[in-house]
Amino acid sequence: MDITGIAKLSTSIAETGNAQEIGLAMLKKSQDIAASTATQLLDAVQAAPSVQNLPAHLGNTINTKA
Known part of the structure; x- marks a missing residue:
């Protein structure tokens, strides 16, 4: 694995973590x-x-004859 592959993987993992944190924060806010x-x-x-x-x-x- 070369340096650019490691950098791309690291960036992808960081972006996924950020997206999950934002999604969780939005879920908590909507529940509130x-x-x-x-x-x-x-x-x-x-x-x-x-x-x-x-x-x-x-x-x-009460009308009982109806």
Whole structure:
């Protein structure tokens, strides 16, 4: 193996390592964003009022002859 082959191999290994590190950092960032979004959605669901806009007489009787 000559010097240029060793240099190319070394450069290739370094670039692969950098690409993997960047990909891992992007994955972690996207997971953080997803977790933040999920937390916001859960907070919004829990904070929603449970007041219904239905008249008070609805749901008091069951029609068994229908």
